[in-house]
Amino acid sequence: MFVAAEQKQLRWYNIALLAFVAVWGLGNVVNNFYNQGLTVIVSWILIMILYFVPYTLMVGQLGATFPAEGGGVTSWIEKLSGKKLAFFAAWTYWVVHVPYLAQKPQAILIAFSWLFQSNGSFVNSNKGMMVQLLCLVLFLFFMWMSSRGITTLNRLGSIAGSAMFILSILFILLGVSAPMMTGSTIATAHMDQLSSYIPKFDLNYLTTIGMLIFAVGGAEKISPYVNKTHDPAKEFPKGMIALAIMVAISAVLGSFAMGMIFDAHHLPADLYANGAYMAFQRLGDFYHVGNLFMWVYAVTNAMASMAALAVSIDAPLRMLLADADPHFVPQALSKKNKHGVYINGYVMTAILVGIIIVLPAFGIKGMNDLYGWLLNLNAIVMPIRYLFVFLAYMMLSRQLKKFHSDYTFTKSKTVGFIVGLWCFLFTAFGCILGMIPKAGFVHDVTGWWFQLGLNIITPIGLLALGLLLPIIARRHEIAEKL
Template identity: 85%
Template sequence: MAAEQKQLRWYNIALLAFVAVWGLGNVVNNFYNQGLTVVVSWILIMILYFVPYTLMVGQLGATFATEGGGVSSWIQNLSGKRLAYFAAWTYWVVHVPYLAQKPQAIMIAFSWLFQSNGKFINESNPLIVQTLCLVLFLLFMWMSSRGITTLNRLGSIAGSAMFVLSILFIILGVSAPMMTGSSIATAHMDQLSSYIPKFDFNYLTTIAMLVFAVGGAEKISPYVNKTHNPAKEFPKGMIALAIMVAVSAILGSFAMGMIFDAHHMPADLYANGAYMAFQRLGDFYHVGNIFMWIYAVTNAMASMAALAVSIDAPLRMLLADADTHFIPKAMTKTNSRGVYINGYKMTAVLVGLIIMIPALGIHGMNGLYGWLLNLNAIVMPMRYLWVFLAYMLLSRQMDKFHSDYMFVKNKSVAFIFGLWCFLFTAFACILGMTPKAAFAGDTKTWWFQLALNVLTPIVLLLLGLILPIIARRHEIAEKL
């Protein structure tokens, strides 16, 4: 039976991970931040960060193969329940800004489907749109609380379709000048100097988006011990993954440079870029809006499924095996369908605040969308910090834990790799808090965004300190 379970080969692992980690939005967002210089950035981030990151995840997954809680389970085995709770809390709470943006993505997808242009993001009133986003989010939360799983199944179809569209975009975009005779939008794409980044402060503030793009490799950890000969095939699969991501990122960036002028990009490229790109490809190949419509439908389905899943799944990971020393019993209360009612209420309050408060100080939907996307790039990578902390803890305890696969056998070298990735991630998140000039507008808005960028992650993390205090008081009250 064990032999039968270990059937995954290195190419299976690479493909599974590629679908889980990569998406067209990663190309569009980082191209907007850096232009053609992002090509060199992709190469650097792959070599210096992504490859060691995935190989560390492989060793942690192989070491704790029977644990189902992911990062929090790793931390619990290596340190204890207290740190494990904070790891679980971080993993859940970083999804709050993610949940706040998904309704925007759904509305933009439908606006392109029915209007075939980007007027929605450029002309709508932010307060009205965000109110509609809140209503949409609450509707999905209600559906999730009722145990409606249809969207999950649609999400699997949409995820596969999105992967195919990402590859199709690269093929059509790179070949468009040769196949259709269309002109190349960006000048001097044949010159090496066009691809060399200027490593100044503005460049450093964009690293968080790169880290955000390549993160999430911990999703593949359950597959390590299902791999045939993990010690040899898993690292081979991860290197293949890095090559696939790098090639997709580089060719995707080339395609973007051929479609959009990298020196004069549309201000709404974050929100509308992928739709505009597919629309222009449709014009090049004389098929009208068909590519854009397919992408809009696919992205709407994928966003709806992601919203439904991300409301429940991270919360379930936090509360399913909750320790009453850290999480009050009231938080683990479930309804007849097994839904954590009070957990849903907490989610609704936090997401509602992040949806509505920024609309009071950020003018224009384009600015609001750009800010929220950059906030996700600041907040979401904070969960990766626990992966690297777990690896550093494991490096000090390698004698106690057996693994079929090891990234580095030397304890000191292993610790240095973990520390490097930890510090690099923290560095990227902190500098990423600087508002992007394109979305900040006037000085007052710039400071408003900076305050939100700094306070949001701090508040979200500090909230995790409150639950253990409440839980402790409940324990004392029950004993009296």
């Protein structure tokens, strides 16, 4: 009884804070401000109400229904549908990290360039292929470290993650208060007019929805905490609503601060890559501390990126291979080295990430364009894994009588299915339209078609590889029997 009581000590505010740290970051503000300017403030409010809140509440019910399952969405799918669909969920969860792994070396190099040069000249280099080859070398170095079981960066990542959270809040406080505290000029005109915040719902706007979805995704990470909450039926939805309010306030005030620092109508072309550094550098000028804020952010972001790279090489692969069914995953991929690392899985990772790093440089020349393309590719590919969350919830809504849960989002099968379907279709819609290349990173017709081709072929190719593994696995099984 005492242990059970101890396990249910989390309150709604604990859940909200845990989820906020896991989901949110300053990059979400910078990237979406570049896409939409001040109109992103209305977009943040809409996506919180129409997408983020139901998304988190659905995750809460799935986590509460299957509290003993440590595999997250893969385990949910297996319980609700079977091992075949669960394998594809596991494969998708792993393979969408490939573009993420390809971009982290870029983020590390950019952080160090700002730390030592105090400007964004590195990003504006036209030596795209040379930079990408350097990124490949850096990635392979981190893969070698991970293959030897080196975990030092994991500890640094915890420190850097907390520091990034503090810096994100600090940016909002310093940015919003800068005109009043320092007398600095507001960069964007007409910020006092409502018309400056109303989006124009055209094709260009619709192509940026995927980046918003990418920003607020990842709530399934908090599912293990649902049943550790005191009175889940009441406390968990409170926590999720508090989370949505915290994210909305951070997004709105962060975007408002960006509008004060940068002219929303004439944004720098390298804002994706350099925006956060430029923002902290300008805040340092406003508050007369020079490059101090920027240097702190550069060190923190470098540490966070290195830790994220090391962890993301190994952790998603373990989720795919740790309990892999030999009917779907070839035994060769489960081979471990003396450090307990799935060495052949690492080889597969190195090949796929290497292709994503190097191939685009043949058609996308500048470093800034490569960074922008790869970031947008992540916004296309990463949300695909959320589709399985909504699929799981739709299946659960059809089987409510079979499964008990301490927390229920809705007791109506029909309502649950419709909400799950809405989030599923909205996510798919954002991913598909996100494939259209962004104007700021395309300079000619050939480049536009090259990027469009990559945006279509990459997610299809990565997902299709998952269809090949069961075929290979079955052939190995047949060969062993013979």
